[in-house]
Amino acid sequence: MSAVMITRKVRKWEKLPGKNTFCCDGRVMMARQKGVFYLTLFLIVGTCALFFAFECPYLAVHLSPTIPVFAVVLFLFVMAMLLRTSFSDPGVLPRALPEEASFIEMEIEAANGNVPAGQRPPPRIRNVQINNQIVKLKYCYTCKIFRPPRASHCSICDNCVDRFDHHCPWVGNCVGKRNYRFFYLFTLSLSLLTIYIFTFDIVHVVMRSVDSGFLNALKETPGTVLEVLVCFFTLWSVVGLTGFHTYLISLNQTTNEDIKGSWSGKNRVQNPYSHKNIMKNCSEILCGPTYPSVLDRRGVMQQDDSPSLTTAATPSSTSDSTVPQTTKPTAPLIPNEHTPDDAKPSIATSTEISTSLTEESESTAHKVPPLASPETDVEASIAKAAAH
Template identity: 40%
Template structure:
């Protein structure tokens, strides 16, 4: 028996041998097996979008002007007023900039509210009676009868939630799938390229604080540059143009902050309007609640309390948890051309649940697929991935070893004998 097993193991292809070696390796973390497009740092402690490099430009646009302001304009103010005002002005600008960078990190480096994706589509009987079965033209991922939308009651108003084909789930209300990060995000507002992250339920507050603080910083720098120009005009009794020639850095910073404040200030004003009406950017541009009832609008005061003063929910993903590889992933890869289709997966990879044994229904599917694969041994119908009898024999040997591993060697041998008897007696 031992020699037989060794001979079958030697027949395994190189790809399947690598799969078996990977199965024996230490389990990976969730962030290492993440299906989205996110980029992780510090062992999964920080999660960014795929455009995280844009953060470098954002940080430079904030830090470089402040450094120039503290190094050039502040000493001129100290010299003009002959006191410590220059030191205080520089200190405040540096401390406030550090505070803004912390807000930027909290906005871009944390889970914005990602909904863990399912490992298999929901069963039709679990959807509920409120689903519109007539809206679904066909099955999705092998589950027939799933509707495109499902009705949910929100504050007494009927709201339709959509089925996400990628995450294989019905999105919660106000949830949308970000095509850049490839995740479903709760209370999705938008994907901001300047922070390199989606803006959602868990980081929207920090995003608003970031843009509003950046607005205040622009006004602060602009104001003291204007004060510096005015002091030069009084000291040297010159015109505004000559004062600019004496301190061109102040003029450049005034122009820069004047342009920037229209951007970050306008963004702050727009989001204050969204909060007052309890909308998201996505809803405002797509649904236009001003034309119909907004089920989430609870009044001006309650809207601000909900967005700015409510408790931020914990992340639904533990990125540093061990990701237990599902048996179906092994079977799917072992199939090499879908000789074996993966059984129904009852394990959510992102939730890190324990691996379960192969159920009776999965074993029945495996039995039927082994029977169909014996036809491939005759090379009557070969999958497009293989050409010639060599590919068929390799598949058959792999399936035989796989079947023996799960105690199916006897039935496999009987099927094999039956197929050979059929070939001998056409």
């Protein structure tokens, strides 16, 4: 029996660590907690559907036909930015290979030296200089790497994300270096869409109230009341979130850095990434290059499946002896009346067979004596008579 290793080609996204969900053969990458994301889709699509059903037909006739057209364009842009933010790689950094992790550990131990018993080892950090300012790179014990500047480990997705801003459950993904621009455009366009729908809801109710009264207008368009309530409570949070990120973009700062007070603490460390100009900061974030993903999640790798046992074509062997293999079937050890004469074993053949069986049965301490055929006894009698 021998073991055969079977290798097959698999996509790298199937073996990536972390807590992400992949769809469409690795093209779609999201977090595992997607319940709030579905709620976001339901609120946006549901509110716009009510607006197109109740307000747009009336406003297109009595006010302007461009109102539903602009609403459709704005809705499609909001959905495009939402899906682009939710389905893309936010900038996940690959974890160190076992060989790389061992080498980094050796470097750290060599740099720290022997730590006396009872004392904590020094923190694992490295210092780099950015714009004439020292920035500390922290070591990630999960990914086994020194995180690049502005990177952080997301506890929900269990990955280090480059230029980590925050984990947003409303979009079902982390917001980082590769999708922050689309996240900001999503919040900005959603704010405009919410204001647009809320405004024309009020216009619609007012125009109908002039003709039939306020109560009759609400009875004729029951969906308008629901739209006004959803837009009213959504407006403050979405517009406030857009204003907060506009402030961060003007300073070239992330939400994570703002919460931790990285550049506004007691030491008053200046932000080394800011250009000291609002226009330059906004241009870098909103108009800068699109960074490629470093995961290569659709790349191909070899995977070894579990070994399968196959019967070898070579003769089986024991520690003491080897049984010779023949191509013809052997004759029975004890011939009978139905055995043909040419198939009966001779003395030499019987001796070889009995010797082989004796050697193979030494472990059980049973010995089989050599067998002789009836022809052997006849030949011995004839030889004895001739001698006398």
